[in-house]
Amino acid sequence: MTWYVRLWKFITLAHGSGGKETEELVKNLIVQSVPPELWRVEGGTGLDILDDAALIPAGENRYIAVTVDTYTVKPIFFPGGDLGKLAASGTINDLLMVGAKPLAVLDGVVVEEGFPIEDFKKIMGSFIRTLAEEKVALVGGDFKVMPKGQLDGIVIASMGIGIVEGKPIVDTEIRPGDKIIVSGYLGDHGAAILAAQQSLGVDLGVESDVKPLTRLMLPLLEKYRDSIHGAGDPTRGGLAMLLNNWAEKTKTVIVIDEVKTPVRPQVREYAEMLGVDPFSLASEGAAVLAVEPSRAEEIIEYMHSLGFKEATIIGEVYEPKDPRHAGRVLLKSVAGGVRILEPPSGEIVPRIC
Amino acid sequence: MTWYVRLWKFITLAHGSGGKETEELVKNLIVQSVPPELWRVEGGTGLDILDDAALIPAGENRYIAVTVDTYTVKPIFFPGGDLGKLAASGTINDLLMVGAKPLAVLDGVVVEEGFPIEDFKKIMGSFIRTLAEEKVALVGGDFKVMPKGQLDGIVIASMGIGIVEGKPIVDTEIRPGDKIIVSGYLGDHGAAILAAQQSLGVDLGVESDVKPLTRLMLPLLEKYRDSIHGAGDPTRGGLAMLLNNWAEKTKTVIVIDEVKTPVRPQVREYAEMLGVDPFSLASEGAAVLAVEPSRAEEIIEYMHSLGFKEATIIGEVYEPKDPRHAGRVLLKSVAGGVRILEPPSGEIVPRIC
Structure with a gap:
């Protein structure tokens, strides 16, 4: 573990910005805690490469690609899109970036108590429409509510599954x-x-x-x-x-x-x-x-x-x-x-x- | 849409309790918005059955099982376990309940700014240890930080992939x-x-x-x-x-x-x-x-x-x-x-x- 990781006492916004600090935190506090033989499924890729999606072998010249992201953007409605479109697009794109055809998505939605149903319908509608336009199935999910004050608005975790036929893009x-x-x-x-x-x-x-x-x-x-x-x-x-x-x-x-x-x-x-x-x-x-x-x-x-x-x-x-x-x-x-x-x-x- | 769904104006804690209201919300505001041909991957299961995990066909007598859940429990350390053990166990169990052998997991972790690194290490350590004991790989994930006051503590989204060989349990x-x-x-x-x-x-x-x-x-x-x-x-x-x-x-x-x-x-x-x-x-x-x-x-x-x-x-x-x-x-x-x-x-x- 590098010296500055050892000095961290609290999570900061920089840890979540997707830059150097995120990389250091993920590598030092997560990847290094996993036994290397469990960084990937035999014959596939995972924490060893940290690509847009992980690959699991599924027969000759075939891989299953899997990815998960959580979407926490504020504001949830922004010029050009919203949280729902962002989550669906991000998941689809992560699959495409390893050479997979996106097949199905599952969502984990966490909402604050008191969140307006109208906004919920707009966000989920946008999420679902984006998937449907690309013929990607929504095959499951989870829904949780956090008490007022414990979450600001809504967070979506989106998981995608795709199929790679031929060479994956690693x-x-x-x-x-x-x-x-x-x-x-x-x-x-x-x-x-x-x-x-x-x-x-x-x-x-x-x-x-x-x-x-x-x-x-x-x-x-x-x-x-x-x-x-x-x-x-x-x-x-x-x-x-x-x-x-x-x-x-x-x-x-x-x-x-x-x-x-x-x-x-x-x-x-x-x-x-x-x-x-x-x-x-x-x-x-x-x-x-x-x-x-x-x-x-x-x-x-x-x-x-x-x-x-x-x-x-x-x-x-x-x-x-x-x-x-x-x-x-x-x-x-x-x-x-x-x-x-x-x-x-x-x-x-x-x-x- | 049933009359009481139309009357809902705000998300309540009851919507997230996993009882009748959760079922009504998920069925009326999510499942019904998805075109039925996208409720599942052809030959598999998904929103049509809403089982513990969805199934995607992967050759003769073979299915890929996929599940996602978000874990928001408070307190995050409790008698008998913690948030990390809960997330890993819940994901593994959802795969087992459709007759799958759990293969790999991806996590989406969202943490509040200022969250103690020590607690983060304990929770993630517990998550990883639970997976490792069952020889389940951790192949990827995502890490986000929300500004102080926008999230109380830590939330984990956990996604699991398993393989069903033979009859799935539907x-x-x-x-x-x-x-x-x-x-x-x-x-x-x-x-x-x-x-x-x-x-x-x-x-x-x-x-x-x-x-x-x-x-x-x-x-x-x-x-x-x-x-x-x-x-x-x-x-x-x-x-x-x-x-x-x-x-x-x-x-x-x-x-x-x-x-x-x-x-x-x-x-x-x-x-x-x-x-x-x-x-x-x-x-x-x-x-x-x-x-x-x-x-x-x-x-x-x-x-x-x-x-x-x-x-x-x-x-x-x-x-x-x-x-x-x-x-x-x-x-x-x-x-x-x-x-x-x-x-x-x-x-x-x-x-x-």
Whole structure:
């Protein structure tokens, strides 16, 4: 256990922000307490890789993908979506990011005593509609009420099950040479939630991008499964956290180009105004892919044809020249210089999912 | 939608008590909003049956069982266990109750800012230890922090995956003639939590029975899978809720004998003192089975040999003589009369899991 973990006495908001502190807490206080032989089901993946979903082998070239997330965002209704749409989309996307076809979801809903039934119906309606539009079944769940004052509003735990037929997309397969692709604008969700939480009266003109990525990922997997080495959705901690995880897991260096990375000008400006790195802002409807370089251009064209007009190559994966640089993410800035893109740390952004 | 559902304006504690109101809310506001073709994965079970776990077909005579529950009990440390042991045991037991071998678990943990790290380590340690003792893998999870005042303490969502090889135990298979068996004393968990919550200074001398039922159910399934028609753990709403669900789902009448139903005298007295039906009190380490009558005695003997010394036959399933009686549970009371054992309603017992 690292020295600062030993010094922690209380859980802080930073522990839940999805940045460095979350990673340290999960690795040191949870993963390290589990006997390594129980980090995964034999032949699958789990705490050893900490990918978007865990994999359980289910016959030749077949895996069951499983994921769970809890959704605690405030406000529960925000520009572009609500807690229900967020929970359903997040679960579906986590399954897609390991190469699975989403099959079924279960929900665990905890509500505060006195919560308005109308709001409950809206949130659950949105959750169910999002699943139904993607033909994902809702096969079970749990419902609890906490006494007034013990919970502010509503929290949804959402669990998803999917099937991988063929090669799963496991982030540890990312390799030097791979091109890094993003499917569209980054940080919209984080910026929209920040603006709604801070109520500075700023009209960003930006809505959350929250949506299931089924229409992007299922065709891509059908056509290019073997050329996609890594996939992730840059939720908590944004692109910065995702790429740092990838670089760390694969002992590579990832270099991205700020000019090429699509961030809306108003999102960038708002982030700068608040002193937040825009690359640490969450997206809830964007995918980041690491792909075979020879196929990258073709994949981008196909993504455009699927309606993801902003899809673009933003960078590349490198073998570190010096082993001490393994795990670093570098950003070629607009100004021309190169800086280290650190994994986010501290409170970054208040609870955004 | 029934008239009283339409009249609800706010969520109440009764909606979360696991009794009639929970059932009405879940059926009317969730199940009815899901298109029926998405209540289950083709060939499996889900919202159509609302069993302890949903089933997803996975080849010939094979199903994946999946379940999710959220655990919100207060106090988080109680006589006989804690929140972590409760979450792990509850998830394992839900899988066992559909005839599955528990394989893996994922957790979604939500903690309040300022929560002591020591308590977090104790709770998660207990959760992990309970899984590890049963060789169940922990393959993933999520961790969130809510700002101070928005959550009281800690909530765990626990999701389980298991494999059914052979006939799944689906409660709709319960039929007239089946004997109803319980594995041991009922209501210990509910009574222990009640006593801890009410802090009347009563020392009940009763601990929660919370435990995984792996050592009971896996051997039983190995030997008697085809003779077990229904299985359930009487958690929220206790035996009363469980049997009412069974009778309703199968349009049968279930008759149980109070004299034969094992409840500790101090649990019975404490429940009576509080005006609570002891049969509505939760157990978290007991199984209720509906079994082929010709095998019932043999099964009881086997349960005794497995260390479940209090296992006993408490009743039987009947074809209703009058169709209007379908779905009823009758109790032969100690005094000799027969009364209807109603499904619990109202707040019954404050949040016990």
